[in-house]
Amino acid sequence: xxxxxxxxxFGGRQLRYEHASQVLNCTMQFSVFLPPQAEQGxxxxxxxxxxxxxTDENFSSKAGAQRAAAELGLALIIPDTSPRGDDVPDxxxxxxxxxxxxxxxxxxxxxxxxxxxQMYDYIVxxxxxxxxxxxxxxxxxxxxxxxxxxxxxLVIGLRNSERYASISAFSPIVHPTQVPWGKKALSGYLGxxxxxxxxxxxxxxxxxxxxxxxxxxxxDQGDADQFLKEQLCTEFFREANKASGAGAQIRMxxxxxxxxxxxxxxIEDHLRFHASNLR
Amino acid sequence: xxxxxxxxxFGGRQLRYEHASQVLNCTMQFSVFLPPQAEQGxxxxxxxxxxxxxTDENFSSKAGAQRAAAELGLALIIPDTSPRGDDVPDxxxxxxxxxxxxxxxxxxxxxxxxxxxQMYDYIVxxxxxxxxxxxxxxxxxxxxxxxxxxxxxLVIGLRNSERYASISAFSPIVHPTQVPWGKKALSGYLGxxxxxxxxxxxxxxxxxxxxxxxxxxxxDQGDADQFLKEQLCTEFFREANKASGAGAQIRMxxxxxxxxxxxxxxIEDHLRFHASNLR
Numbered sequence: 057x058x059x060x061x062x063x064x065x066f067g068g069r070q071l072r073y074e075h076a077s078q079v080l081n082c083t084m085q086f087s088v089f090l091p092p093q094a095e096q097g098x099x100x101x102x103x104x105x106x107x108x109x110x111t112d113e114n115f116s117s118k119a120g121a122q123r124a125a126a127e128l129g130l131a132l133i134i135p136d137t138s139p140r141g142d143d144v145p146d147x148x149x150x151x152x153x154x155x156x157x158x159x160x161x162x163x164x165x166x167x168x169x170x171x172x173x174q175m176y177d178y179i180v181x182x183x184x185x186x187x188x189x190x191x192x193x194x195x196x197x198x199x200x201x202x203x204x205x206x207x208x209x210l211v212i213g214l215r216n217s218e219r220y221a222s223i224s225a226f227s228p229i230v231h232p233t234q235v236p237w238g239k240k241a242l243s244g245y246l247g248x249x250x251x252x253x254x255x256x257x258x259x260x261x262x263x264x265x266x267x268x269x270x271x272x273x274x275x276d277q278g279d280a281d282q283f284l285k286e287q288l289c290t291e292f293f294r295e296a297n298k299a300s301g302a303g304a305q306i307r308m309x310x311x312x313x314x315x316x317x318x319x320x321x322x323i324e325d326h327l328r329f330h331a332s333n334l335r
Numbered sequence: 336x337x338x339x340x341x342x343x344x345f346g347g348r349q350l351r352y353e354h355a356s357q358v359l360n361c362t363m364q365f366s367v368f369l370p371p372q373a374e375q376g377x378x379x380x381x382x383x384x385x386x387x388x389x390t391d392e393n394f395s396s397k398a399g400a401q402r403a404a405a406e407l408g409l410a411l412i413i414p415d416t417s418p419r420g421d422d423v424p425d426x427x428x429x430x431x432x433x434x435x436x437x438x439x440x441x442x443x444x445x446x447x448x449x450x451x452x453q454m455y456d457y458i459v460x461x462x463x464x465x466x467x468x469x470x471x472x473x474x475x476x477x478x479x480x481x482x483x484x485x486x487x488x489l490v491i492g493l494r495n496s497e498r499y500a501s502i503s504a505f506s507p508i509v510h511p512t513q514v515p516w517g518k519k520a521l522s523g524y525l526g527x528x529x530x531x532x533x534x535x536x537x538x539x540x541x542x543x544x545x546x547x548x549x550x551x552x553x554x555d556q557g558d559a560d561q562f563l564k565e566q567l568c569t570e571f572f573r574e575a576n577k578a579s580g581a582g583a584q585i586r587m588x589x590x591x592x593x594x595x596x597x598x599x600x601x602i603e604d605h606l607r608f609h610a611s612n613l614r
Contacts, residue, residue, distance in 0.1 A: 063597075064559070064592065067600075280343070317349055318343070
């Protein structure tokens with residue numbers, strides 16, 4: 057992996073890397089924040105999965121997460137949201153909610169997406185192996201994300217309980233099999249057999265894991281979020297949480313919308329939550 | 336003034352307004368952060384002047400300033416960096432350092448800039464009158480800014496001591512009459528008579544105000560800033576500060592560059608500095 061940018065922030069370092077991804081068959085960029093504590097030894101990492109249209113730069117520049125991460129001694133690993141490059145197929149109509157910038161953290165099984173759109177494996181396997189081999193990171197991981205990335209964090213965290221100490225999400229798409237964004241993405245990447253979609257649906261996963269040990273979960277959702285009713289539908293997850301006894305903490309935040317201002321307001325809470333579980 | 340956007344952040348409100356500027360002869364947009372305390376009564380305001388190429392949105396979304404402003408009960412008033420619109424002349428070659436996005440906070444005297452490029456009067460008079468008439472703001476003001484906006488904050492604060500409780504700057508162009516960015520802008524907007532440039536040069540102003548009461552000043556400058564040697568030249572201001580006994584606090588911050596990561600790291604210090612002087 058090649059270092060492309062290195063900026064000091066809150067006493068730590070905001071880094072940007074480029075690497076040739078074997079899993080995605082393309083060149084990828086990702087960002088990392090290393091807290092000052094990483095100069096003394098290995099630190100735990102919070103993976104941040106971004107939402108539709110984002111790259112690794114949105115969270116890096118807009119969430120203000122480095123302040124609390126520097127205090128808590130947490131690294132932040134911030135991947136892109138899809139494979140990239142001229143060779144990578146995109147939505148034929150250039151839609152914002154499918155193709156580039158909209159990988160939905162799945163392993164695509166359909167043509168022409170299959171070759172590059174393997175974001176699930178990239179986040180679960182390739183990226184952690186890469187950064188843990190080259191950076192001062194322990195194998196203690198937590199995962200968080202926003203919107204499409206909140207979906208990704210819940211799904212990846214629930215399916216890989218042993219790999220993540222805790223899971224959190226802002227404004228997640230909790231039941232993608234039942235909402236327009238999710239149906240479009242899952243049918244496109246996985247085909248029309250809806251049984252294949254279930255393992256990428258956090259609400260179904262929570263129900264199926266009833267009675268099993270899962271990582272602690274924190275979800276924040278703004279009640280003024282313009283996507284709440286049609287796309288995010290937090291209630292499904294709340295019901296599954298109740299039915300399964302999973303104990304997820306699901307907070308409705310009055311007056312907040314879907315923007316990075318919402319994330320900036322509560323990211324410190326999320327990082328403290330992860331830090332307490334990573335110890 | 337017309338409200339264009341209203342988002343909740345850190346318990347306060349991030350607002351965006353549009354208005355017809357009489358001084359600039361064009362339609363302008365600006366951003367405001369109102370802290371939660373503004374629901375109970377009038378609050379003091381910190382004006383933030385941005386740098387080259389910026390609009391009101393860069394500081395709003397990247398500095399993370401709302402967190403400390405909400406705690407301290409400070410409003411943030413965040414103007415654009417130049418007049419805007421199709422009627423407003425721009426640099427004929429589309430340069431980033433002159434014309435739109437590069438008003439340098441001066442009152443232009445030269446054609447074709449004179450009609451619109453009156454950013455000094457806009458910041459000192461029109462904008463405060465507008466926001467103080469329509470928003471829950473006291474007449475207690477402080478001023479800060481970055482790079483070109485650090486120049487603007489120092490010049491406007493020093494020339495209007497009675498209007499600002501305190502002045503601060505990140506990476507300011509302290510001696511624009513002597514550096515490429517400043518020479519280009521001042522000769523373009525003010526003409527070739529260098530005597531006309533002096534009242535827009537913070538280093539000269541500090542020297543001329545020796546022995547007079549001026550607001551407390553805080554300057555932060557990263558020592559890894561790529562513009563430090565050629566454009567910012569903090570040393571001139573440090574020498575004028577020493578010679579004049581002005582007592583400005585000028586801090587070199589090791590390892591920091593010119594980016595918003597630098598601003599994000601130290602904006603809390605600046606807001607605490609202003610809050611202590613605004614009481």
